[in-house]
Amino acid sequence: MARRGKAAELAKDAKAHFGVAAPNSPTVVQASDATLIWSGPDQFFVLSTGGKHTTQMLAPAFSGSASLSDQSHARVLINISGDKVRTMLAKLSSIDLHPTAFPVGAAAATSMDHTSVTLWRGADRADGLAEFNVLVFATFAESLWHTMLDSAAEYGVAIAHSEELAQRL
Structure with a gap:
């Protein structure tokens, strides 16, 4: 999160560190080894695998522009796809998920x-199906997971392991 009056500096530091502009609107930006996810004005999540971007590693690059908070164990990532994914998500959210x-x-x-x-919304899978990602507080993840399973039950559900997702991020 940008420190007060440091949004432009945060953007500059993000570009220098990740090689891409940080998201400044509700979007996701893919860097070579991280995904930057907008989470509010002048703030974003850094999602990476293998501990490549720990708070300790990022601190020197953002020491003057941002306040960092390690969310590694605070959130759970749920990745969803399928031909009925929008219909299932529409049962749970008021967001218009039409591709346009x-x-x-x-x-x-x-x-x-x-x-x-x-x-x-992630990149479409090789089979053309849309892919969505949900980042949720760990304390609510199990409850939301079961709600998602209930919402998807009529369409069928297949569950993959997180190691498979980590290889794609």
Whole structure:
């Protein structure tokens, strides 16, 4: 999160460190080894695998422009796809997920079934199916997960392990 009056400096530091401009609107930006997810004005999440961007590693690059907070164990990432994914998500959220309203790279800080989440649309899978990601506080993840399973039950559900997702991020 940018420190007061340091939004432009944060953007400059993000560009220098990640090689891409940080998201300044509800979008997701893909860097070579991290995903930057807009989470509010002048703030974003850094999602990476293998501890490449720990708070300690980022601190020198952002010491003057941002306040950092490690969220590694505070949130759970749920990745969803399928031919009925929009219909299932529509049961839980008021966001318009039509491809013209919520294209690849769109993000939203919203709620699903009364639970605060960060939702974004990932790149379509190789089979053409849309892919969505939900970042939710760990304490609410199990409840939301079961609600999602209930909402998707009529369409069928297949669950993959997180290691498979980590290889794609």
